[in-house]
Amino acid sequence: MFDLVTGSISKTEGSKTQDETRQGEAYAPFAGDPNLYKKRFYIESYGCQMNFADSEIVASILNQEGFGATRNLEEADLIFINTCSIREKAEQTVRKRLTEFRKLKEKKRGMLIGVLGCMAERLKAKFLEEEKLVDMVVGPDAYRTLPGLVEEAGTGQKAINVLLSRDETYADISPVRLDSNGVSAFVSIMRGCNNMCAFCVVPFTRGRERSRDTASIVAECRDLFEKGYREVTLLGQNVDSYYYNNESAGEQITFGKLLEQVALISPLLRVRFSTSHPKDITDEVLYTMAKYENICRYVHLPVQSGSTRMLQLMNRTYTREWYMAKVDRIREIMPDCGISSDVIAGFCTEEETDHQDTLDIMEYSRYDLSYMYFYSERPGTLAQRRYKDDVPEDVKKRRLQEIVDMQYKLSLESNQRDLGKTYKVLIEGTSKRSDADWMARNSQNKVIIFPKEAYDLKPGDYAMVNVTECSKATLLGKIVETI
Template sequence: MLESPIQSKVHDEARQGEALLLEKEPGKGRRKLYIESYGCQMNFSDSEIVASILLDNGFETTGYYNDADVVFINTCSIRENAEQRVRTRLGDFKRAKRENPGMIVGVLGCMAERLKSKFLEEEKLVDLVVGPDAYRDLPNLIAKVEDGNRSVNVLLSREETYADISPVRLNSNGITAFISIMRGCDNMCSFCVVPFTRGRERSRDPESIVKEAKDLFEAGYREVTLLGQNVDSYKHKGENDEEIVNFAKLLALVADVSPLLRVRFSTSHPKDITDEVLHTIAKYPNICNYIHLPIQSGNSRVLELMNRTYSREWYIDRINAIRRIIPDCGISTDIISGFCTETEEDHQDTLSIMDLVQYDYAYMFTYSERPGTLAAKRYEDDVPEEVKKRRLTEIVHKQRGHSLFRLENQIGKVHRVLIEGYSKKSDQDYCGRNDQNAMVVFPKGSYKIGDYVNVIGETCTSATLIGRIID
């Protein structure tokens, strides 16, 4: 949910983990840390917090797990496939540990909280297990392992936001960065494990968020993405219970850091996104005209079973508000095929709402029952896998057409693009995203990474807008 949407691609929550590298000169005598992160943007942001904590405790990061003294895998529990990939990767680390017996292997994040006993006792794959709210305890837990004990801390917190920790920017392009504005989730969607693995919702104080944005801007960053499981429910009281800062006000505060600092956010919830937020986006040119608004299903009965707390009609009203207040807004979504009891008529409702909205991008996947969720306790996972997959194929096919249509409508228009790096296919081309979050590729000319340029769209694929820089 929290990842930058990928055009017309079936989303795999357990995408290949990435080694996160700290760009710094190695220090003498420092121990080496290797981290792989899977799943949502929040996990990648958390890994930057972990790196910061351990940097202050004598570590440096490495891109090679065979060279590491401590190996962490930051995990996702959204889908079964995610957990299988993590187990496979832990097997690789276990083999590496045979050649380096002093290596410490640990699991962080959502799987750590959910499967702590399996990892530590039954399968003995790891030395320590640490949940999302316990990263400050890592130096102590590592010390316990070095003393010959397995360690675990998966306690959830009602207060922890890591607001005072300056994240180490890992694998960074130096241009874009994430800022976590809140943790946990109070929405009890019946298919989701997040409330159980990340705890109750709590918001960071706005002062620390704005300071982090200012520090990033002064360091040369030109785009920040505000992260939360449900950013629209952000709420923080001022000192002495003064005026409450809601998400609309927070957006304005961050946008005011500089007109050259682009602001994005993820993820919104249809029940909470307000006209005030939409008008704030419309008011500030540097708040990108792009909203990720998960629908999950186009059928009100299924939405009720999912405990999404909105109907098809409510969702359409929010879409209409977006189109009215921000006419050129890009919209992406999440869609689940084959949720419990979903009929062909329910599936057709999902296809029809896709036709109505015509999303720019979508995350699309089949329902995967997660142990411990409300759906697993209350409902039978009764839609056959072949039916789920066939419905997903229809959803993907439709979305590819909509993605192409939305990009074709951007041909001939001039787009303000922040240059993020080189194109994957050629070092003679740059790439960056426009206001609507579409990836744009263009000849690099005399500009440099981090510059804003005006690009006219000339052609496109279903995933990329292709153009050239104009003065």
């Protein structure tokens, strides 16, 4: 549900998409074997799924240095907070948590506190010198240097490395799966972003785009499958621009070809991806999705605004008509494909006609769900430098509420269209609402809750479920066949 005052979305059951986790969910790692490590670390992650994937890389690096993960702040020798700069609220949350950590450090001698990720790069001086909240500041391309930085901070020095890289992909590091359900895992395929959307700080905090080598991605996905995982989500700021030149084989690997290679690992391994930029998703990708049943029929296609004038100001590089044609193309190739979006209300100079265009394109696209925000100016972005944030906050909130109301209507209509249909679903775990029910997800990324009954099923199993009821957020159903 959307919180109009804070601009955040509370998690619905089973939700795990990139844009929802942007809101600042705390993420504490598993406790692990208490006898295996003498020192302990604790991580909280905020922001996109890339941050959560990065925390798993950090965990792997720290494990090699003799640190084990813990859920208990009190016993941690190292505390890290992996940060996001996409919204002001996320930064406020991080500052509050760092203040709490600092009080804890005063009681435990030798404890070290570090900031990782996007805020680390952007606010390094403030964290270290002005506010004296942390001992270490480590940017998203500098995690390999963590052992040396921890050692340096342990001597009382302030440790910092926020240098961006043109080639770092962490391809050779096997992530430690933190708090995993054992069914679904994220696999990072690229880092950075070359798009310069006017409202976005990511190109400045994560650097230029670079793709990870294909063989390492496929090997990681195969290893996950062999360990019992049944779903992987390929991650990137813009996955559709993935490109790897395999010089030894004389082959250029596009995202469509990568999707196919991962899908061919096993028909039992579901493949998802996030996030797509409308200008880059190709027919090759769409036809590959349609060809393989285990590539999920779901595309997250952020529109941001339905007004061509606003899209130009946002530097999105497409028009309203072009975006609508892309939606048409997706539905032409895959009529059963689920589509979701990101929408921003109240961007600089937005007028009522622009806002109405956004409501109109939402209805045209029939989004299954959207992640909705009012514009929050971020320091260092193109918009902050070029435009005035001139839409009053009360107008932003009113327009946002109208966008939310529209999406509620669309989500309910989307779920009502599923009544009576039967879907192949992947069981992710027991429902949070009842131990007697399973929580699963269909190919279109919709959560389906259904009774366990007498079937011998477990997380990671597939089942055919008929949809019998729905709300705007969830489908309810009944098993008709086990697989």
